[in-house]
Amino acid sequence: MSEDDAVAGPTDDGQLVRVEGFLVRLDLAYEPDGHLWVAPPDGSTGNVRIGLDPLGVETTGTVAHLVVGSVGTRVRRGEPLGSLEAEKFVGPLVAPLTGVIRAVNPALATPRQVVEDPYGTWVAEVLPEAWEEESAQLVRGADRLPAWFADEVRRFRLEGVLAQ
């Protein structure tokens, strides 16, 4: 597969492209280390929604439990937002932004939904404290995302995390 083939054209709504077999939404920002997506702040509440991107879901394995901190808890970028268990392995879900947890998706009681619909199943809503500053450290932009995502898939394949 050539690099051009790896990045397919937009799907119906123009905001979704298929990259190396994974769907990538171009209207979201991505935390590159944890493979979390971050939606832009809501116009009325200022909250941002956070979820796992499809590559994050794929490389995590079968998610058995996903728990986010309580509403009202302040989280800092790079520190635990919650915890996740897959393959009997427990680790933190790392906050992509500093802020206060405003909502936790009740759908997390069935973690399978995150796997089946990564973009449709947000994990938490956070009111960010430093959106302008911290969002600059996220990957975003329709011109940049497909190539970045393709590089990530190739890296995971090289490391053996994803099947070739």
Place this chain on the structure above:
Amino acid sequence: MGPEALLETPARPGSRGSRRAGRTLGTLRVLDFGAVSPVRSQSLWHALACGVGRGSPAALALCRPAQPYVSLGYHRPLADLDLGTCRRRGLPVLRRLVGGGTVYLDPRQLFFQVVVPPDAVPAARSQAVAELLGPARAAFEAAGLPADFDQGELAVAGRKVCGHGAGLVGGAVVVVGNLLERFDAAAAAGVLWAPDAESRRRLAGRMAECVGPDPTWPVDAQAFAEGLVSAYAEAFGVTPEPGGLTPFEERVARRFDRLLGSPAFLCGPGGQSETQLTERRRAEIWTVKVRAGVVEARVVLDSTVLRAALVGGRLRDVVVEDPEGDQDPGVATALEGVTEGSPALEALARGGPSAARAAAAAARLLARARGGGE
């Protein structure tokens, strides 16, 4: 010390710092704690993880609990347990910071823990667990249990001989396991909440079939311990160095002594233990995972009670109780071996009311199993 703070980054594959750097381990500390109290059998290796996370060399630890107790996987609800039974039997209840189920532990189980820096193992969880658990296979063989990986578990002839869990604790990757020298199925089933005596009886029977070595198999724990040290030293390419906890780890162990059985920590990261308990008792479907691919279940639908095991997605040992129905034994027989979407379910659904209720109960259980409900 909040538990979330102990689940330090890196967390998931690709998380900061978790990318495999091909790091080699300079040495392997070997710590044999012998028989210790229930809480020490957990706190010692939690502390060891914090030490490795701070830069101490990788470690292999061994211990066994001096008394029986119960351990909850980090995310498991307290509602898994029959707390009244635990209290009556004087069993301490502890929560651990690694994954896996709610388990009964006793002195006939030899625990081992492998603790390494995150960059010494693959980024993918399943690969990391397999890589860190893999060398233990040789030790099981040395103990007289020629185990192979079966659906991610070490098993001999369909019997799970090693429970395991894993996680990122205090900045280090930990895989914990145990040699089940003998498994007390009745005690293990007895500490779990079950909706009725028959469910518990069936659960104990299922555990006796699937967990622990066959009672006739000799198990050599000493050979296991020696095999474990040599297998991990060889796998890591290092010389084992016996030793003990550092002063820092000793201090951290004492903090874990207080944390792991504390009421707040026992409620779990999601909290709401009372809610979970109520929901579990009212739920129409009760399941307990016995081992990978084997679940014991009870479903109540209207007046019908369906009892069954799910083995590889198929119903086994089906019993249907329907006080309002005609108790046709053919219904249970027809459900044997059934999988989700099976024509047998449709055929039963078109039968009489009793058969239809049993088919509906079976369908709900199979759908729940597909969804990973247990």
